[in-house]
Amino acid sequence: MKEWLLRMTAFVLLVSGSLLFADGCWIKAKAVLAQHLLHRAWEHTLQRGEPTKAWPWADTWPMARLRVERLGVDLIVLEGESGEVLAFGPGHIPRSSEPSADGHCVLAGHRDTSFRFLQELQVDDSISLQSRDGEWYSYSVRATAIGEADRLYLEESDLPCLTLLTCYPFAALDSRTNLRYLVFADRIPG
Amino acid sequence: MGNERDEKDKALFDPGNMLFVFYVGVVMGLIFLAMVVDGRAAVDRGNRGEFNLSEVQQGELLFTGTSEGKYLPAPQLSQDVEIYVSGMAARTMVRQRFLNSSKEWQEAIYVFPLPDESAVDRLRMRVGERVIEGEIREKIEARKIYEQARKEGKKASLLAQERPNIFTMSVANIGPGEEVEVEIEYQQVVGLADGVFSLRFPMVVGPRYIPGSPLKENGEQGAIHFAGSGWSLDTDQVADASRITPPVAIGAENKLNPVRLMVELAAGFPVAGVESLYHGITVSDEARGTKLIRFSGEVMADRDFVLEWKAEKMQSPHAALFTENRGGNDYLLLMLMPPEGENTDKVLARELIFVLDTSGSMAGPSIIQARAALVLAISRLHEYDRFNVIEFNSTARKLFPKAEAANVENRDRAVRFVESLQVDGGTEIASALNLALDGRQNNERIRQVIFLTDGCVGNEETLLAMIGSRLGDSRLFTVGIGSAPNSYFMSRAAAMGRGSFTYIGKIAEVQEKMMALFQKLEHPAVISLSVVDSKGQPMEYYPDPIPDLYQGEPLVISLKLPEQSDGLQITGSLGGQLWQEQVHTQTAARRPGVATLWARKKIRALMDSLALGGEKSEIREKVLETALEHHLVSRYTSLVAVEKQASRPQEQRVRQAALKTNLPQGWQADKIFGGTSRTATPAALHLFMGGLFLLAALLLVRRNRRAGV
Numbered sequence: 007m008k009e010w011l012l013r014m015t016a017f018v019l020l021v022s023g024s025l026l027f028a029d030g031c032w033i034k035a036k037a038v039l040a041q042h043l044l045h046r047a048w049e050h051t052l053q054r055g056e057p058t059k060a061w062p063w064a065d066t067w068p069m070a071r072l073r074v075e076r077l078g079v080d081l082i083v084l085e086g087e088s089g090e091v092l093a094f095g096p097g098h099i100p101r102s103s104e105p106s107a108d109g110h111c112v113l114a115g116h117r118d119t120s121f122r123f124l125q126e127l128q129v130d131d132s133i134s135l136q137s138r139d140g141e142w143y144s145y146s147v148r149a150t151a152i153g154e155a156d157r158l159y160l161e162e163s164d165l166p167c168l169t170l171l172t173c174y175p176f177a178a179l180d181s182r183t184n185l186r187y188l189v190f191a192d193r194i195p196g
Numbered sequence: 197m198g199n200e201r202d203e204k205d206k207a208l209f210d211p212g213n214m215l216f217v218f219y220v221g222v223v224m225g226l227i228f229l230a231m232v233v234d235g236r237a238a239v240d241r242g243n244r245g246e247f248n249l250s251e252v253q254q255g256e257l258l259f260t261g262t263s264e265g266k267y268l269p270a271p272q273l274s275q276d277v278e279i280y281v282s283g284m285a286a287r288t289m290v291r292q293r294f295l296n297s298s299k300e301w302q303e304a305i306y307v308f309p310l311p312d313e314s315a316v317d318r319l320r321m322r323v324g325e326r327v328i329e330g331e332i333r334e335k336i337e338a339r340k341i342y343e344q345a346r347k348e349g350k351k352a353s354l355l356a357q358e359r360p361n362i363f364t365m366s367v368a369n370i371g372p373g374e375e376v377e378v379e380i381e382y383q384q385v386v387g388l389a390d391g392v393f394s395l396r397f398p399m400v401v402g403p404r405y406i407p408g409s410p411l412k413e414n415g416e417q418g419a420i421h422f423a424g425s426g427w428s429l430d431t432d433q434v435a436d437a438s439r440i441t442p443p444v445a446i447g448a449e450n451k452l453n454p455v456r457l458m459v460e461l462a463a464g465f466p467v468a469g470v471e472s473l474y475h476g477i478t479v480s481d482e483a484r485g486t487k488l489i490r491f492s493g494e495v496m497a498d499r500d501f502v503l504e505w506k507a508e509k510m511q512s513p514h515a516a517l518f519t520e521n522r523g524g525n526d527y528l529l530l531m532l533m534p535p536e537g538e539n540t541d542k543v544l545a546r547e548l549i550f551v552l553d554t555s556g557s558m559a560g561p562s563i564i565q566a567r568a569a570l571v572l573a574i575s576r577l578h579e580y581d582r583f584n585v586i587e588f589n590s591t592a593r594k595l596f597p598k599a600e601a602a603n604v605e606n607r608d609r610a611v612r613f614v615e616s617l618q619v620d621g622g623t624e625i626a627s628a629l630n631l632a633l634d635g636r637q638n639n640e641r642i643r644q645v646i647f648l649t650d651g652c653v654g655n656e657e658t659l660l661a662m663i664g665s666r667l668g669d670s671r672l673f674t675v676g677i678g679s680a681p682n683s684y685f686m687s688r689a690a691a692m693g694r695g696s697f698t699y700i701g702k703i704a705e706v707q708e709k710m711m712a713l714f715q716k717l718e719h720p721a722v723i724s725l726s727v728v729d730s731k732g733q734p735m736e737y738y739p740d741p742i743p744d745l746y747q748g749e750p751l752v753i754s755l756k757l758p759e760q761s762d763g764l765q766i767t768g769s770l771g772g773q774l775w776q777e778q779v780h781t782q783t784a785a786r787r788p789g790v791a792t793l794w795a796r797k798k799i800r801a802l803m804d805s806l807a808l809g810g811e812k813s814e815i816r817e818k819v820l821e822t823a824l825e826h827h828l829v830s831r832y833t834s835l836v837a838v839e840k841q842a843s844r845p846q847e848q849r850v851r852q853a854a855l856k857t858n859l860p861q862g863w864q865a866d867k868i869f870g871g872t873s874r875t876a877t878p879a880a881l882h883l884f885m886g887g888l889f890l891l892a893a894l895l896l897v898r899r900n901r902r903a904g905v
Contacts, residue, residue: 009900016896023889030883063590063621065556088557092875117876173876179884181876 037119040094044082106137121172145191166193315796318381319835330837338834349844520790534721553649577602588628589621633666730763738797795826
């Protein structure tokens with residue numbers, strides 16, 4: 007009787023453990039794999055000059071390429087901020103400015119996949135964004151900050167600037183957090 | 197040796213030991229979890245050295261004065277608001293008093309909202325007995341003048357527009373213990389819908405912003421502050437500082453920034469009921485039918501002040517005309533109610549095209565809301581209406597090849613079709629627009645296209661151009677669904693399509709909001725409106741084009757009369773018939789502010805055309821010209837007042853202080869992510885828990901095996 011119970015428990019633990027583990031791996035793998043496809047779609051986007059989807063059933067499209075030379079970061083930014091979008095890479099908040107426009111561009115990403123590198127960004131680090139027309143824009147990190155999501159407010163602006171946003175703390179297990187980590191950068195003219 | 201190791205291994209894998217390891221694992225996991233939770237607390241602690249959280253949370257107005265972490269109370273603010281309503285127009289005077297109770301010279305920065313479309317044309321600064329009148333200047337020039345005065349130690353104030361309804365007041369060089377009073381005045385049109393006049397004064401206690409990372413004296417960038425009650429980044433520029441503005445604790449602020457309010461209401465007709473929606477008021481009757489309204493008792497400054505009034509029965513005005521001559525030109529403000537009678541009772545035959553977005557981004561509550569809204573719409577159709585349903589994701593498809601009569605059979609078919617729709621794929625709005633808009637003129641029917649989508653699109657400009665070229669005389673009504681629809685695109689699309697934009701954020705709102713929209717759409721009163729003067733010459737009027745009129749909505753237009761013109765003629769289509777109205781301008785009542793309102797509407801129209809893709813420099817020139825001529829604050833112009841003599845001794849420094857502010861337009865993070873955190877995945881948690889479970893399973897299996905042996 008006791009043995010049966012132990013076996014059952016072991017089995018349940020084995021199955022649920024495997025599933026959880028696999029899901030955890032899949033979330034990480036998806037972000038990595040998607041970026042490969044996205045880089046290809048980005049090349050097409052640049053060549054054709056119009057939005058190109060990375061896979062036919064995607065409900066988003068690459069809208070910029072984000073690079074941080076110092077950290078070896080090279081990511082394709084997708085349009086949108088839904089969970090479906092952020093699973094594949096950083097997303098551009100739809101109503102914020104495009105990189106090519108003079109305004110406030112806001113990008114969001116997962117703290118444990120695409121935007122994990124934010125914790126290593128320092129003031130005066132240089133961030134490059136390539137817009138759909140192929141033009142590169144350079145930004146310089148002005149500051150980093152931590153804020154509570156429901157009290158966090160990003161204003162529209164006429165000045166060209168960039169804000170990167172992710173969840174905080176980086177190492178936390180619990181994905182339900184009200185804290186956000188932010189990186190503010192200003193466009194370097196020219 | 198080998199035996200020893202075996203013994204050791206055996207000892208290690210002894211069930212007792214294994215259980216111990218398991219418990220250690222669990223305990224370590226718990227400790228790890230605790231550390232994670234603690235990590236949040238650490239954030240607060242890490243900044244405590246530079247910012248005293250508890251102080252800020254009390255809702256006191258503080259600002260970081262120096263790099264050593266010394267705080268000064270920001271100047272205190274008290275406000276007096278006087279609103280004079282005269283017919284359709286209202287003139288408001290806001291008096292802001294900044295009191296510096298600290299021992300240092302201060303600069304106060306206050307971001308505040310005013311009603312949409314308020315025409316701000318006056319700034320006056322009072323220092324003791326002296327009154328300095330503000331002048332209108334190009335925005336950059338005004339800022340330079342202000343900065344210069346600030347450096348020279350002169351008192352100065354600058355009023356700049358951040359958004360059409362958000363303004364920033366900066367007051368430089370307020371001496372220790374000194375009070376500076378600033379007066380601003382603006383003109384606005386009162387609202388009128390379904391016979392109820394309304395006036396709004398925004399005074400929500402929104403977020404305050406604190407200069408977070410002050411520029412140190414040597415220009416070195418300081419560290420970022422983070423406070424529980426709010427935080428922001430600071431530079432020496434206001435525009436930058438306001439990039440992030442945290443909200444403020446409601447309640448505690450009320451006494452700090454008291455608002456006194458008075459309304460003098462000269463409606464121009466016998467008033468039946470005066471009502472304040474959110475505040476207690478006292479109403480007293482003055483001479484000649486004028487009413488005086490004041491706050492009664494304690495004022496809750498946590499919501500906008502809204503005043504509504506009605507005309508006595510059968511006394512409701514059907515038209516109003518005000519005029520003002522400025523610079524040799526006659527300006528008019530015309531209010532006209534759509535005629536009521538046999539023609540308007542008749543419900544017009546319509547052709548309705550419902551377009552539903554079934555792309556992947558609509559997954560979840562959005563599609564459920566949208567389906568519910570559509571079923572509701574279809575059930576409200578009349579037998580003589582025609583309709584069609586189009587769904588689109590990566591491709592678009594129609595229910596019927598062409599619009600069909602809304603008989604019971606077709607309606608049932610449509611409801612079944614809608615209820616069977618599933619989400620998948622991309623958002624190809626272009627193909628849907630192609631099907632929905634035919635570019636034709638429909639004389640016998642009113643064609644209304646109702647477009648339900650979350651507007652996740654990348655090629656906005658192409659789509660807008662497409663709407664412009666294919667619209668014909670259809671009207672496009674966009675309905676934004678879900679937590680974060682692309683309102684910007686959808687409101688532009690609706691403006692382009694001469695319709696309106698409805699936003700539905702919560703599933704509970706679907707019924708109510710869609711019902712209101714459908715009811716309105718069922719009763720178009722006058723459509724295709726245009727105005728010429730009595731000689732048939734075109735006129736400059738706003739809004740242009742004039743939107744369609746629906747029952748209960750008045751037509752309010754601002755016009756500039758061409759020279760030697762004594763009247764105007766309004767033409768439209770009422771129930772399929774030609775509708776014309778002659779207006780003679782000689783009898784119009786003269787009122788100051790009519791020209792200002794016209795200029796403000798012109799600027800609004802110009803700014804809208806900018807949003808619709810107009811040439812930036814050209815529009816800027818036009819706005820600048822209008823704003824400077826009419827003394828108006830705009831995106832490109834500011835009011836600046838500077839005292840002639842310096843009051844601050846050069847050796848003393850001036851400190852910057854930001855005051856509490858109301859919520860400007862922008863993006864609030866928890867709104868962006870629909871209130872839940874989505875910038876973290878459960879990957880780490882799943883990996884950790886998965887590992888833990890597997891470990892536990894392994895242990896149990898081993899234990900079992902041993903027990904079995």
